[in-house]
Amino acid sequence: MAKRKANGDDKRPTRDKMDVDGEEEDEDASLIDVDFEWFDFDPEIDFHGLKTLLRQLFDVDNDLLDLSELADIILAQPELGTVVKCDGKESDPFAFLTVLDLHRYQEKAVMKQLTQYLQQRTADVEGIRQLREVLSSNSKSKLGLILSERLINMPHQVVPPLYNFLLEEIQTPSPKGSSEALTHYLILSKTYEEVASKLDAGEERPAKKKKASATSAAETFYFHPEDEALQKHALAHCSFDYAKQGDEGASDSKRAFQDLGVRPQGHLILMDAMKFRDAVKAVESYLGYPS
Template sequence: MGKRKSGADDKAPTKDKMEIDSEENSSSDDDDDTTSLLNVDFEWFDPQPTTDFHGLKMLLRQLFDVDNQLFDLSELTELILAQPLLGSTVKCEGEESDPYAFLTVLNMHQHREKAVMKQLTEYLLSKTSNQESVRVLRELLSPASKAQVGLILTERFINMPSEIVPPMYGMILEEISWAVQDKEPYEFTHYLIISKTYTEVASKLDAEDDRPQKKKKSGSAQATETFYFHPEDEVLQRQAIAHCSYDYTKVGEEGTSDAKRAFQELGVRPQGQLILIEGKKFEGSVKAVKEYLGGGS
């Protein structure tokens, strides 16, 4: 596979770095609000098989939310680490530290016989079985299909700045190009992004409140607004040939964490999201993300 962040010649840096100014509010003795800038150095690395297993697995658990237990995340992490020249991790404390974010792509056709890829494929087919808008995705994932679908997996800590996203997508574009030149199986016909959304719902806590509630206007319909955990998903969705949200399987089941139950009780309903982009439009989609978020090449 071609060279990249840990390249073999003098022109290829061992890592890329970005300094981002983060605003931090503080109060003085006079109770005046002041804003200070906190400089944070973010560094991009290739996935490191010797150090990144637990950090990547934790981020995958976050990505799949309450349904993470339905998949063999250890095997999925190993698939990511088995292609260390494809994909990126973002760290703040050097190569040996845990990743704060990652982005990679897996060939669903190439890995179709892997147990975890079978789990993921069956899961996605079940979630889209009643959604006509994503019928094309079901066709692409069917056993008879020869489509080369690149599964984009990406996640980051909640407080990570969105400026780190465009460089990760830019790097994956370059790496895929180099891999195709080397005759590796990354010439994708489509890209499938798994992500998360949430909608606001009636709060269970409000329902238990004895105070009188405002009545809805009779005959008025309230449109459900979708919010994105990752702001770039709104841009990518505009480039998609198909997209949908779906309910998690494990929500409400015994064993769901108190934090997840509280999240719903406070009036927020998380869902999984799928975004399908044609391979020939992926480069333009990455450009649109960069224009929207900024943050370097």
């Protein structure tokens, strides 16, 4: 199924505009028109671009998983998922979204790695009993893992079409088998916390250290803003530390153009399949649907 249509009858978005100056108040600010096109996965074209986006999604833990095998699994089911491109079908993807039936692929080595990884990373996280239950080996739930990533600075308006396409596809019978019978969806994403710089603290050398409030908690920020809408429909959600998080100096290395360091974390959102349509509509309302 080709998602890009060239004629005027196509009601699916094919264009967005980005302000390259970042100065909305300037009437003379330059605008560049970028054609965003939605395509099915193509194993002959998309392997390397998809693998690059998967590395970005798993951040510092990317080498703990066989991402080549994961990319192959995604590309082997082109009836589920979408890539976004700017220079035609032959170009590399700038964004993607797909769902993987964990039961269907449970014997794949990378799926065993991924399930074990998620179980280990969330083992000490409180308040996510339902998440642990659906990830357990004896679970009766049929879990679909939603993976999505995009290049930094991609306009968030490309996201609602990705979810709308997926919603259509999981409800369309496929000769290779679809995810229509899934009972739950697990969305893997990323968040981050801002961390005070140890370098600045060393330079200032205050006479007395301030005591941190016992009740204060670090604010969570979202790499994917749609997560805020999605988790309002969730059974459970949590952020988790990466296995290769690094020391505090790693946060300082990620603070270009700002005073605070950045501490990335993985993020999971568990959703009942019956709530997925409402969640997709919420994403569309929250981010806006491009015309």
